[in-house]
Amino acid sequence: MEAAVAFSSYIDESAPKFIHRLAQAVAIPSVSTDAARRPDVLKMGAWLNDQLQSLGVTTKLADVGTHVVDGQALPLPPIILGRIGNDPQKKTVLVYGHYDVQPAEKSDGWDTDPFQLVIDESTGRMFGRGSSDDKGPVLGWLNVLDAHKALGLELPVNMRFCFEGMEESNSEGLHDLIRSEVAKGKDGWFDGVDCVCISDNYWMNTRTPCLTYGLRGIAYFKVTVSGPSRDLHSGGFGRVVHEPMTDLVYLLGRLVTPKGEILIPGVEDMVAPADVEERDIYEKLDYTIADVEEAVGAPITLSDDKATVLMGRMRMPSLSLHGIEGAYSGPGGKTVIPASVSGKFSLRIVPPQTPESIKALVVPYIEQEFAKLESKNRLAVEMLGGGMPWMADYKHWNYEAARRATEAVYKRSPDLTREGGSIPVTLTFAESLGVNVLLLPMGRGDDGAHSTNEKLDRSNFIEGSKLLGTYLYELAAIPSQ
Amino acid sequence: MEAAVAFSSYIDESAPKFIHRLAQAVAIPSVSTDAARRPDVLKMGAWLNDQLQSLGVTTKLADVGTHVVDGQALPLPPIILGRIGNDPQKKTVLVYGHYDVQPAEKSDGWDTDPFQLVIDESTGRMFGRGSSDDKGPVLGWLNVLDAHKALGLELPVNMRFCFEGMEESNSEGLHDLIRSEVAKGKDGWFDGVDCVCISDNYWMNTRTPCLTYGLRGIAYFKVTVSGPSRDLHSGGFGRVVHEPMTDLVYLLGRLVTPKGEILIPGVEDMVAPADVEERDIYEKLDYTIADVEEAVGAPITLSDDKATVLMGRMRMPSLSLHGIEGAYSGPGGKTVIPASVSGKFSLRIVPPQTPESIKALVVPYIEQEFAKLESKNRLAVEMLGGGMPWMADYKHWNYEAARRATEAVYKRSPDLTREGGSIPVTLTFAESLGVNVLLLPMGRGDDGAHSTNEKLDRSNFIEGSKLLGTYLYELAAIPSQ
Known part of the structure; x- marks a missing residue:
């Protein structure tokens, strides 16, 4: 040498x-x-x-x-x-x-x-x-x-x-x-x-x-709930019609817990738990909870256990709610019942998950949950894009x-x-x-x-x-x- | 004469x-x-x-x-x-x-x-x-x-x-x-x-x-959940931190059912049910479900009973979710974890409800629900405005x-x-x-x-x-x- x-x-x-x-x-x-x-x-x-x-x-x-x-x-x-x-x-x-x-x-x-x-x-x-x-x-x-x-x-x-x-x-x-x-x-x-x-x-x-x-790979979804033909005034139509925002927020609230656990049946099951050897990798990594807190600027890690936090980032799927298109998003107040709203969320996926296998779980689940609402609004779920892990x-x-x-x-x-x-x-x-x-x-x-x-x-x-x-x-x- | x-x-x-x-x-x-x-x-x-x-x-x-x-x-x-x-x-x-x-x-x-x-x-x-x-x-x-x-x-x-x-x-x-x-x-x-x-x-x-x-009167609220000091990328931080959007959507999902019933304890109780004489007013009104459907451009009334629909508009409180400030609201996809998000909702209120009496129910309820999440994010609830019925x-x-x-x-x-x-x-x-x-x-x-x-x-x-x-x-x- x-x-x-x-x-x-x-x-x-x-x-x-x-x-x-x-x-x-x-x-x-x-x-x-x-x-x-x-x-x-x-x-x-x-x-x-x-x-x-x-x-x-x-x-x-x-x-x-x-x-x-x-x-x-x-x-x-x-x-x-x-x-x-x-x-x-x-x-x-x-x-x-x-x-x-x-x-x-x-x-x-x-x-x-x-x-x-x-x-x-x-x-x-x-x-x-x-x-x-x-x-x-x-x-x-x-x-x-x-x-x-x-x-x-x-x-x-x-x-x-x-x-x-x-x-x-x-x-x-x-x-x-x-x-x-x-x-x-x-x-x-x-x-x-x-x-x-x-x-x-x-x-x-x-x-x-x-x-x-x-x-990680990704599967990005858009779920749209549509009701009236135009935006309505909440004074005239609040408690009169099925409101798309109410339905959408209900659906978005049934995707992931505030602890980060994905509620769509089957998604978590696809990923085997870390064995002792793999978990050992994360335990040994030179990374602390304080490092995460510094990176995000706030003490908001989902766990106080280092390996759990690192596995959450590296070897577990995640689901993030990104926002809503079509609802009121400006400052101050507006008394609108938006006519059609689209929630955007994505899953970060890990082997053996694929965008298609995730889509096959996400779409019917949202459709089933929507059916339970007995809403007269209309639902559309689509995958906007995906990438393999x-x-x-x-x-x-x-x-x-x-x-x-x-x-x-x-x-x-x-x-x-x-x-x-x-x-x-x-x-x-x-x-x-x-x-x-x-x-x-x-x-x-x-x-x-x-x-x-x-x-x-x-x-x-x-x-x-x-x-x-x-x-x-x-x-x-x-x-x- | x-x-x-x-x-x-x-x-x-x-x-x-x-x-x-x-x-x-x-x-x-x-x-x-x-x-x-x-x-x-x-x-x-x-x-x-x-x-x-x-x-x-x-x-x-x-x-x-x-x-x-x-x-x-x-x-x-x-x-x-x-x-x-x-x-x-x-x-x-x-x-x-x-x-x-x-x-x-x-x-x-x-x-x-x-x-x-x-x-x-x-x-x-x-x-x-x-x-x-x-x-x-x-x-x-x-x-x-x-x-x-x-x-x-x-x-x-x-x-x-x-x-x-x-x-x-x-x-x-x-x-x-x-x-x-x-x-x-x-x-x-x-x-x-x-x-x-x-x-x-x-x-x-x-x-x-x-x-x-x-x-009806109105009480307009803004509920803000804040986490990281800046927007995060969901690839790097999904399943690492408490996400403000997840918390907020959970809270917004606990305000009203897709059937229009208000979930905040005490709000519905303040309004006495219509007696026979009052209900009779609504039954006799020259207004049909078809009139509502024409006005909103879709068959989405919360009920098929005319008096129920009209009472929903005229003598019952309602709660509408208007939108979210701070989340991604554009077209297409963006893989952001928004740092701070504010949900906007308002209640239309009827006698004897007042903005202040509603605020006294809404604020502690949201604070209690947020506490249940054991989230490390921060919560702020404020009433942006109100008007008496x-x-x-x-x-x-x-x-x-x-x-x-x-x-x-x-x-x-x-x-x-x-x-x-x-x-x-x-x-x-x-x-x-x-x-x-x-x-x-x-x-x-x-x-x-x-x-x-x-x-x-x-x-x-x-x-x-x-x-x-x-x-x-x-x-x-x-x-x-």
Whole structure:
């Protein structure tokens, strides 16, 4: 592992150069959700492509067409496909990241210009939109390539790259491209990939590196109760007609208890209780009730038991009521009986639950509950969207390599976590390639990825770059059985 | 009653002149809610004042000051106080009406210019903003005065007038003025008033004249549940924290059943069941389930029994859920856990209920129900506003006079109705003067007072003018014991 040691030293020595490159990347406001910023997204893609090529990566800017925004046809940013190394004796790892960012305006409440990397020397925090999500991690891979090129070292594995510019806008074009590249077999850019590594999430806290092996899926529902042909005045019609709001609130009140238990029969039963070994993972996680309370700004956890709270987020389904469309939502008072109201709620789901299996339980249950009301109003239940949950085998050599790399760089074992939200590309890679996918975060839980004052700690950027490179060495060293 | 007969004939003969005057009134767009229209409201007040004076009424334009709209100080339209007749042998009746109107734009969906009275000769419908609410009824009184002046007849009663220009804008300035005039005793404009007549509501249907003797009051509540310091993502925090929406929906679901029964202990108990005599009023009303269904555009009445439905509107309290502030209310889906949500609901209340007595039941009930949840979120319950219910003695000679007048003009007995909404000035007159108040509508239930294509039927205007005059003769004739 002489090479690995030289690599790490180089990373330390080159920190100023790497931070300068991150500043260049942050300075390009590649906001994919803003049509006016689309040229900047394209510029960012070109910049990243140049960087990859200058570091020895063969690339292709995959054109995935256009899409229509506000009646205007916009070019989708290219998906950058890349490869370096083609040694059949080596493992091949596919790396994913994204070069677009969330919107940001100084007026949103940023303390500094969001598109200028500003470093607080006293804390080592580097503020800027995209610093943590996801330009920092993407540039971490560039740092690894840079070090090897500068030191004249050969990479310990073959690498493949997939960097998109639409992650913050539903990854338009990505999933089809992945499936089509996989379908091309030997002629595709993903041929021979043994495992995938995605660095696009965060540590749970500010202290402990983690490996993430699971994501919840989602099933989003809209339940509509309709009555009169127009809004009514409650003076004239209160206690005269069946009021859609009364019916809807009754139905929404029969979905989940204030303790978070899902009342739809069958939903909870689909998930086996955690066994001793699994529960032990949660007990050991470096995360406290106080961490949750700090994150949400109030002492409102459903339980005072850490493992229960963490399992609630990571391995249990949840049901949240998001709001009501069609009812009065303004300030002050209005004496309306709304004619038609739609409740919005969603379930976060875990294996073996699927959106379809959840829908098959939710729709008849709401219909049955509504029937009990003997209301003369009309009911409609629909699933607005769904996404599958994902879970990887965390005993796989891909995870073992990441664990060893974490121990080497951070001198501690990583936490093994699952996340409550979803990163759809994870599932697309896992399903279409049929290989193990690892989520290996670089940033911390307080980076504020989609908020004002997004930051990446300097140490996370530098140690994180070492982590990514060391992971490649551990991948090379570990038996792939 | 020779005079009454001559009066009625004159009204018939003068219909074209009266309709022409109504057209003049409708042509002044006296929209009190629109600051830009305030000069038109003042113009309408001046026009009405001129009319009254030319018909022999002594008037005063009471200045009630200014109010601030969008940072701009606007003059409140004057309240027109008037008197004609001062014979101690005669009864004195106080008449109320308003000369402002609801907003109206052709683009709202009007078939004709809303500020031009357009008569459909085939149906006799006279379309125009204010035709029915409330310029038609106010001009009905002018027609009565006009007839007596033209015929050289003395009015059978002393009359007092109170016409305001802010009824559609919370009657700003009116209530204080009434109380202050009453307090002046002999020096006030309302001295010696024996009864009040307000013509500012509608028949229940399109067929049957009615007298209205009750109005429901209101108690409007806002219940707020707050949890995290900011909105959360349901992926990260679903089944981690107590969600304010879940708690709020639970609370809102415990206020009223889908059948309309109020679940707050004590609220229903305050209202005595209808006795046989009272129930008989509802049974006899010329109103059908089909009338309700037509009005609301759907077959959604809470009961198939007519009297039950009508009592639900007129003599029972009701509770309506209006909406939620702070939750997601847009179209499509959003996976938010709202940080703080406020449910809005109100009760329509009936004697002996008062806003305060209702508040004393509602607030502790919600607090107790919330305590049962063992939620760590925070609760706040407040009453945003309230209005007292009103009910008059419908056996009073004031009502008897109106009943006899209706029978004389329409050849049928009027329905005795209560309304579900409120007309606050009614209560102010009843309480400050301590006399019987009669609601004597001119228009029909389908006039569309606050809608597009507001109309008044020609026959309602002409026969209604006769009704108002005949009512004065019956008032004069009836013993005031």
